[in-house]
Amino acid sequence: MSTQNPGLAAAFSLLAVACLTIMVGCVVVPGLPSIAQNLGVASAASWLVTLPALGVVLFGPVAGHLIDRLGAYRMLCAGLFAYGLLGVAAVALHGMWLVFANRLLLGAATAVVMTSGTALISAFYSGQDRLTMIARQGMTIELGGVIFIALGGQLASLGWRWPFVLYLFAWLMLGMVLCCVPRPPATRENPQPTAQARRLSATLKTVYVLALAAMTIFFFAVVKLPIHLHALGYSEPQTGYFLSFISLVAVGAAFVMPRVVSRLGNFSTLAVAFLFFAVAHGLFAWVGSTAWLLLCCIAMGTGFGLSVPLVNHMTVENSAAEVRGRNLSYLSVAIFMGQFLASFSDFLPGPPTLALCIAGAASVVVAGSIGVARGLFAPGATR
Known part of the structure; x- marks a missing residue:
């Protein structure tokens, strides 16, 4: 049974957000050689894919602390905004230090989005409904991988910068969250541990x-x-x-x-x-x-x-x-x-x-x- 049924639009929005967790690295995979060359990191191209994962590892605990302190809803909105901005900003950078710092920070935004999205699902659903929603979240993540790899390949054929446009899907999802997802009751979202x-x-x-x-x-x-x-x-x-x-x-x-x-x-x-x-x-x-x-x-x-x-x-x-x-x-x-x-x-x-x-x-x-x-x-x- 749900603790506070947020409706179908809210459920769809929270599931859509889950796509961003696998999208963070796979967007650049189809055009990786050309993208790495133009960003000035051709000698370490694979790090463009793996560094966001390291960013999640480094910043994940900080993200969790902020979510418990400030609330999952607020942090999800902030994370989605940062995700889109950091993702698309890479096209204006060049060289290992700037590009790799950007990818690490993108991983930090991913940690916020991933954790706060699941936290909101857990706030709205309980028991078997929660298990079903989290199973659907896993399905969405995998479908996102298939879809965004395909889109990334098509956009890479237009030019090396175009795959980065996909990161702006985070801003579309931010609008969906603001319009469709209610705030959980403050007493449920941020009690004292x-x-x-x-x-x-x-x-x-x-x-x-x-x-x-x-x-x-x-x-x-x-x-x-x-x-x-x-x-x-x-x-x-x-x-x-x-x-x-x-x-x-x-x-x-x-x-x-x-x-x-x-x-x-x-x-x-x-x-x-x-x-x-x-x-x-x-x-x-x-x-x-x-x-x-x-x-x-x-x-x-x-x-x-x-x-x-x-x-x-x-x-x-x-x-x-x-x-x-x-x-x-x-x-x-x-x-x-x-x-x-x-x-x-x-x-x-x-x-x-x-x-x-x-x-x-x-x-x-x-x-x-x-x-x-x-x-x-x-x-x-x-x-």
Whole structure:
């Protein structure tokens, strides 16, 4: 049941805001070589994609503190304005120091948007309705990746500056929030935290570790798969189709995630997600035919759709209202830290298949650890 039903327009606006979290890096991906050259960072082009993630890691806790102090609604509006301004401002900059500082600050704005958006969902919804909304949020994030990568590619064909126009979608969403999303009651949005509420529970710490593991393992494939597929003879457009298919599968998995959780429980569902990751990475490393690779994509997308929206819900579920912004910001740090750590897979020796095998083995270890810790393999255990 909802704690204060904000209406369909408000729900749509809050879900639309979620697109910006994945859009922050993927907008520049299709035209990355040309964009990096014109910004004067050709020797470190990949950092244009990964630095916003580092910005979330560095500024996430500050964002969470401000959300708990000033309110999620106010901070979401400020974050959306800053996101659009910082995103489009990069076209006027040149050189590593200015461009990279801009990308880090864009990551800070992303942390505010991501955390405050989820905090508002948690303020308006509770119970099964909240889980459903957070599942839809995960679906929206993945759909946003598909849509904005496609739009970024089309705009990049017009000129290197054009993809940055997409960041101004944040201002459109700011207007939607101001027009359609009501303010939560002040007593619900910004109460004073108690000493017990400030303390992170063992469950929350476990959720953060699992979120970090899920994103690191998932992005191992994102980083290594293009190289591996190129070695197998697949073209860049075909590689893009595979990655987009993973996102589409993740949308479907996020849609059914609430029903899976109702049958298996939170931690059992996470264990299943890591088993899907294990299957995907293992097969990616050993198969080469299109049919088998599509099966790998299904397993990878299922693992993502069952895990990332769920850790969002579990964080909200295990957080007192007065520290929800802070706890969600810690989750954002864990998620984007995983994305950032995956970029260091480039330093692993050997072919890309070795990194994929390592990620697959790690997935099995994590799934087994969840099972042992939670008694999932005991008769009748479901949680």
